[in-house]
Amino acid sequence: MLFAAALGVVLVMYGLSALWWLFEVVVLSRDWRSDGEFEWGLEDVQVRILTVDAEPVVQGTVDTVPDAVDDVHVIAEKPMQIAGATVHVVPDSFECAATNKGRALEWASRTLSCEREYVCYLDEDTLVTDFTGMPDADIVQFTEQPIYTGSWLAWCCEVFRVGYQFEQFGFHRLRYPLYAWGGGVAIRSSLEDQLGWDVETITEDTNFVWRAAREHDVTFRVVDTRFRNQAPPSLKTMFRQRRRWISGSLRDDGLLPLSYRPLYFTRVFAWACSPAIPLALLVSLFMPGTVALPSVLGSLSTLLGVVLVAYMCCGLWAYQMRPLLWPAFALATPIAVVLHAIGAAWGVLSPVREFEVTEKVAPTTIESVHPSLENGDVAAHNGTGRLLSDRKDRSEEADTEQPLIQE
Template sequence: MADDADASTTTEERVEETPAQRGDTDADDGYSWGGRLSPENLVSWIDPETYPLPEFGEDPREHGSRVPVEIEREYPVEPDRVLAVGLVLLLVGMAGSVALSLVGVSIPPPIQSGITAGLWVFAVLYLVAAVVWLFNLALGWQSGEPPIEYGADDVQVRILTVDATGTVQRTIDHLPDSLTDRHVIAESDIDVTGATVHVVPESFECVATNKGRALEWARRNVPCDREYVLYLDEDTLVTEFDGLPDADLVQFREWPMKTDSWWTYWAEILRMGFQLEQLGYAEATIPLYSWGGGLAVRKSVEDTITWDFDTLIEDTVFMWFAVENGASFEVVETRFRNQSPLSLTEMFDQRRRWLVGTIRSEEYLPLGHQILLTVRNVVWGFSPILLVLTFPLAVSPLELPILEPLRAVTWVLLVLAAVWVVAGVRYYDYRAQALPVLVLSPLVIFLHAVGALWGFLFPPQTFHTTPKSADTDSTE
């Protein structure tokens, strides 16, 4: 176990005072701290998503979730959405040109050149996203598992919830006995055993909202003499804990379990295969995303960065700010169980929320990372269109120049998708219930991206938490 005093000194040297604490509105590195996203423009989104836990063997539909939280919301025009609309117009133009060619109508050369150029732009976007993913994966392969330096005695556990008593109790019950410093941060008073419950008072005000507000209140008011705070969502089941490496932020991996829908479960398997790139994030300048349902934060870094900023994706934005200010980031192979969405409808809405939340927070990043996230968002949202076009493009006898870029990209996407699917099945130890995704992967990829495309083209006027239920256990 590392020496606490030395670790604290190292952290203070590593993490500088943030622009927010200095009172600056603009940081020297080009992004504006707190001035780009205002509280009145944010969605009232409470995460983590809750589900009431039935007894093993009971029908989960007997246990209704809370009424979703909703709020009216208007969206500004964002670069991601402008690019998405442009690509839709491009695909419509391509389809029209092909249709005209089939009936013998010649396409004016300027229009054909414009569509071909646009499709090459489309192809480059996909290839850039593929190269970035492969690069992160290569970094992960080269870097080994970081050594464990801190044990359970150095960790305080904080479980975030609104008022999901049964869900939180099960999460507490799954904590290893070695994790003794346990706290629940709730919006309403709940009765659980095995942890101290803290209720965020309604009178508490800060810049952050919803989950970020609860995190910030806990940071200020919950005593902690441990080196780390391990944050868990209310549905996170910790089945093993081997300790923490000497890093300022430590990301645990997810293991989504099946709930009521096979399709959402298989989509999560695909997502876990894609998230293999997280293993390379320890070497990245700024990791692109994190999972707040299993995130350990060095307490001194938390107090330096704070959670007091406006965003829908507080875990990822906190990580961005911390790393930009010099904090170290590690990913460990330990996997915590969580829940896959209850239905396809809920998954679509969840993915749409993730995409819009990312779009609304991109400006917290330096320009290069904003551009990279924009490209990745568009690639994710438009992958269904390419998958739909793959078979017709492969068998089409037409040899039109305007089709060649799209034809090449569809095959690149298919190869990468196959890698993600196989990697996801391997991540699940080749369990029998994961194997059907190998055959159904085109449809699963399509379903996984529908919510993102939906968010691009039709941003919702309301947001709500996704209800969940479960009859699965951590032994899955």
């Protein structure tokens, strides 16, 4: 009975989280698209890319930024040559409360001038697609579509996560968007000037959004561009990434008002304990007499299992996956759920306090496992008609283009 009671608590908590997700996707996401054309063009955007020293990876990102964006900066920890961007090295002497990536963000905010309406931050591995303009919002989240980099299981978990992130389409109706990460995030430059990044955190994007919501009446929009970024190349890397995400969010939850905290903690608990749903399904289907599992819990676990498959189906839809592959991913959903939750559970039980860069692979590795990227079959256009294969030509110009600036 004790096992059934504990399992019942987990299933009820996850059920509440699933109901909230459905409410976001079905109700709150109404009118998520901006009305009419984008109010701001690419000429109103400055792009900043942060890295430690991943020169080949960053070059691949810069090469996909549309030509109409002529103000591109790379903020690095070590000198490098990047064609098509101005490189700035964060000086060792710079000190602030923020650390690691946050320190670089704060240095760039204080040092780099921005006369554009928006500062768009891209991860070092982001391949920009369908970027044509900006809605008139204080914070703009671009959706993502991680690509396979060596681990099929990690990539399957990313498909599942992308499906769950459909809830972001409802965040524009929330005073406090529940998170912001992945793909790319654009911030109105005047808002960044007011807030800055000088806080100690390991989840900078979400922390900034929560601080902005607390101190200002900010507007939040999602643009469904499906920027390509890299799925973790191994399960170990993915576990550490998820651990950092959940650790940072839990550490910063004091920024949320009391009315949001029950919702947030329910979601965290549900994520960390989600493997209980496949376990309950297995027990109710194949070992019904081994534990005192009430029929209502068996029915609830079956219903929640359907919800998990729905998350995966949303991810498959976002990826525009071939219909023949959908059954295979649906069958793999329990595995994805368990693996996706390991890092979250690790972060809850043993939070990490230091920022750890997620391992990335070079563009040549991406092309070797995604040959279709070279002929555009993955819709890898960047809004100007240039394909990702143009990276090779542009990277050869690295020695003759924008200078390195040692600040």
